[in-house]
Amino acid sequence: MVKNKISIHNKSDKPDNIVLKENEIIERCLEIENHLPNFMKDFFLYLKSGVALSTRLAYLEDVLFFCKYLVTESNLTEADSTKLISINEFNQITAKDINRFLGDYCSRYTMENGEYIKVIENRNRALARKKSTLSVLFKFLYRDEIIEKNITDGFNPIRLPKPQPDAIKRLEIDEVARMLDIIDNGSTFTDKEKIYWEKTKYRDKAIIILFVTYGLRVSELQQLNISSFNFNRGDFKIYRKRGKEVLMPLNKTCEKVIKEYITQQRSPDHSLDDIDKDALFLSLQNKRMTIRAIRNLVKKYTSLALGTSRDNGYSPHKLRATAATSLIQQGFSIYDVQNLLDHDNVTTTQLYAAHKKDVKREIVKNFEWLDEI
CATH class of the missing domain: 1.10.150.130 (Tyrosine recombinase, N-terminal domain)
Structure with a gap:
């Protein structure tokens, strides 16, 4: 029927x-x-x-x-x-x-x-x-x-099994930088792959940067619309689990990559079906990207950054872990990170805070009471 x-x-x-x-x-x-x-x-x-x-x-x-x-x-x-x-x-x-x-x-x-x-x-x-x-x-x-x-x-x-902080998969800061370089220059792609990369590089960069900045869930990113963004006020709206509507502040990096994508690569509204005219991230078929397509995109770029096979690339959720760990390493409190990532329980956020143990070691190492040491 x-x-x-x-x-x-x-x-x-x-x-x-x-x-x-x-x-x-x-x-x-x-x-x-x-x-x-x-x-x-x-x-x-x-x-x-x-x-x-x-x-x-x-x-x-x-x-x-x-x-x-x-x-x-x-x-x-x-x-x-x-x-x-x-x-x-x-x-x-x-x-x-x-x-x-x-x-x-x-x-x-x-x-x-x-x-x-x-x-x-x-x-x-x-x-x-x-x-x-x-x-x-x-x-x-x-x-x-x-x-x-x-x-x-x-x-x-x-x-x-009890979650072990050391077992949390995420990208290191230098691996994120390598991934962004790959999106920018396409150096790792074959000539055939570069044809596709040229058509999607601005879109892909905007997607990756939103993931590693805000730790968005893949459904939150997939649902984003152009109308979600208010560039004058410097924020954008997302819909989280249980229908929660949240305003997120927009930093200059994210504003730049989104505007670049919209102006230089996204198809104009007149070429889109009504249902897709407001969709932010479009496929090459001019349809709203599916969650599956976004997952495959993330797996592709993370596998290149890690120097591994496509099957061993990371999911969008690992970029959520990357954002959490990077924010905590920058010195933000676990409560601020909990609020940004929408964790129900702060103990979830504390798993990422455990990665600061190397920072603690450096602090103690450089804080000696005895002069002769």
């Missing part, structure tokens, strides 16, 4: 592209809900009002995955579709059943993909997310008296 073209009647402060993206997520959520049992309707309402939109989608995908497991891989239901699973059958599920689902099935399973069989392995972090989803679901059903027992206390713990 061909979907009707969507018309946006937007009376909010959000740009149309963000409203459209949110609508796509909402439609996906509703589609999943239609495949889940009716007794979960109040749970759907709870997710709609209680968590971020992206979290709502992630929870629903996990619940649907669990219900598919019940139908196709277990003897816990007689239903032949996820929609027909009954309350009584859900009421009979025990903590042991959940532990078997997480520990035995989820850790490694297969999916048929056309003529191929895809083997999927999940690490503890993915298993912990599925466990969290089921904990929320079963606690809600118990609270709403849909099931008789709260089985979540019997869920096995899933050990997650």
Whole structure:
């Protein structure tokens, strides 16, 4: 069935592209809900009002995955579709059943993909997310008296490795400089690659500098519009997780590279479709760049800066870590960096502060009390 073209009647402060993206997520959520049992309707309402939109989608995908497991891989239901699973059958599920689902099935399973069989392995972090989803679901059903027992206390713990500051992947300052030089002169590219580089170098430089200056999330950068920027006031607007609208100050470097891109490389509005006229970063097809394209771009340039293969290049999130570490090394407090990067908890920011240990060593080394030393 061909979907009707969507018309946006937007009376909010959000740009149309963000409203459209949110609508796509909402439609996906509703589609999943239609495949889940009716007794979960109040749970759907709870997710709609209680968590971020992206979290709502992630929870629903996990619940649907669990219900598919019940139908196709277990003897816990007689239903032949996820929609027909009954309350009584859900009421009979025990903590042991959940532990078997997480520990035995989820850790490694297969999916048929056309003529191929895809083997999927999940690490503890993915298993912990599925466990969290089921904990929320079963606690809600118990609270709403849909099931008789709260089985979540019997869920096995899933050990997650403690983040180690020294293991955080990020670029050093000299590697960032090397990456910017590569974008400027294209010296590492073949003649064929230089044809593409000439068409995108101003755009690519603006993207990289925004990442390493502000530590933006890839979705925050992908959603940027020309109208997001107020050059007279020296700021620009981004939309963060949970729909938070934030004004970011614009420094001279970022203003310069963005204006260069807009004036020297970005296609004029008259050559664009209405939906893409306000988009800041465009592909060569004159469409708003996708998150996947931005990831590939970052991987390409970071791999060149690191002198490694394209597969071993860094993701945009590693440039977020680069920004955090560089700011702390410049002497900014972890609380200022926490605010800039939108970390929910300052302990996340403290992981990057641990990289200052070399600075501490230099301070102590040059601070001797005994003259003869």
